[in-house]
Amino acid sequence: MINIKNLHKNFGDLKVIKGIDLHVKSGEVVCIIGPSGSGKSTVLRCINKLEVPSSGSIAVDGHDIMDKQTNINEVRAEAGMVFQQFNLFPHMSILENVTLGPIKVRNMSKTDADELGVKLLEKVGLKDKAENYPDQLSGGQKQRVAIARSLALQPKVILFDEPTSALDPELVGEVLDVMQKLAKEGMTMVVVTHEMGFAKEVADRVIFIDEGVIQEEGAPDNFFSNPKNPRLKDFLGKVVSHL
Amino acid sequence: MAFVFETSVFWDTFPMLMRGLKLTVQIAVGGLFFGFILGSLAGLMKLARSLVVRKLAGVYVEAIRGTPMLVQAMFLYYGVPMAVGVRISPITAGIIIIAVNSGAYIAEIVRGAVQSINPGQVEAGRSIGLTRTQTMLYVVWPQALKRMIPPLGNQFIISLKDTSLLMVIGVGELMRTGQEITSVNFRAFEVYLAVACVYLVMTLSIAQGMKMLEKKLNTSRR
Ligand SMILES: Nc1ncnc2c1ncn2[C@@H]1O[C@H](COP(=O)(O)OP(=O)(O)OP(=O)(O)O)[C@@H](O)[C@H]1O
Ligand SMILES: [Mg+2]
Secondary structure, three states: OEEEEEEEEEEOOEEEEEEEEEEEEEOOEEEOOOOOOHHHHHHHOOOOOOOOOOOEEEEOOOOEOHHHOOOOHHHHHHHHEOOOOOOOOOOOHHHHHHHHHHOOOOOOOOOHHHHHHHHHHHHHHHHHHHOOOOOHHHHHHHHHHHHHHHHHHOOOOOEEEEOOOOOOOHHHHHHHHHHHHHHOOEEEEEEEEHHHHHHHHOOOOOEEEEEEEEEEEEEEHHHHHEEEEEEEHHHHHHHHOOO | OOOOOHHHHHHHHHHHHHHHHHHHHHHHHHHHHHHHHHHHHHHOOOOOOOOOHHHHHHHHHHHHHOHHHHHHHHHHHHHHHHHOOOOHHHHHHHHHHHHHHHHHHHHHHHHHHHHHHHHHHHHHHHHOOOOOHHHHHHHHHHHHHHHHHHHHHHHHHHHHHHHHHHHHHOOOOHHHHHHHHHHOOOHHHHHHHHHHHHHHHHHHHHHHHHHHHHHHHHHHHO
């Protein structure tokens, strides 16, 4: 589904990603963890070309995003993204937030899009908020709308960038529940997260990024119980002591 | 001889100003309509990827903002026809001058408002597959438009007042009408006071209208 080969990304002189290879299979849930500033978001944002890779190759569902022939807007519709800060459109109702993509990108009729939108809002438990506006919702509700918004494009994969980091602790669960449900339904997901519990329970594979390279990766049980990389040990120690 | 305020002259001035008022409104509305289009275009051009496009808009904005409108008016009405050989009516010239002049200021308003929108909005738009244009149209512009209302109201008021400068190219607008009346009755005090009142009523109405529009947008659509 996603095939990243030897990805490098520099911001000016700053080398942020220094050679990352990552292959995500269809239906797989991959969690990416790592310290702040290690390049997790950058990797994710390269996948849908919100950041343009400096070198290397990325294919999403067989489409080479670096190829000039590739319509990047189509790729982005196939690879949804959920942001830490939700980024809902404040001037649109919740339903309009969800239906904008289907109507403008998929050329769906408004009636069909509304039907789909209501269905998706129901799925994330927010059907009764369809006519509300984003600033009338709690953080957890906003993030669930954001998930519905990306689902509305019927993407093949969803990229989550710390979807629960901006939430009050008591609202984290409702968002993780929705994500877990998606994972069970077979959605391909790449999740940057600090929620180790979620990674342990839901991920098929966990990846530890530090200093712009993958330091360690593996199935969650082994990964967490038996970390080899000293940086990962150190990182997990810090995270656990926070809990 | 002591000055006596002639109340009847003051009141009688208003009906005589009506023809000029109509022209002032026409030129202000027409000028600002095209000024907004021109300004939006130039403002967006200032944010374009192409350096040439950005520079082009920059030159326009700087040239207009850096010169007096009076000079622009004289140049367009008397100067340009000499070069291109077509005469335009004073009213058309007036509308063009207000449009070109306000457009430069509106460009900066538009640029500022668009830039003030959180980049996360663009990323969210692009990440659902919208094109750059679609993202601007459906996501950024409506939000920016709301932020433009107060400074736009300000610019509308300035441009409305600036139409009075058009008397120098012979547009029979409000100010010139007032001047014509005084040249007959020599009652500058009463006549210009009446003229000032008419401008004031219009500018206060614009300010009030903008306030109401802002309020309405704040309570209904967020
Ligand atoms: N647009 C940019 N311009 C310049 N530097 C950037 C840009 N985006 C990210 N960086 C830098 O790249 C590095 C990696 O950033 P990134 O956001 O990928 O880290 P992260 O692992 O997601 O961190 P966090 O956990 O804090 O979100 C940081 O040093 C950051 O300052
Ligand atoms: Mg990040």
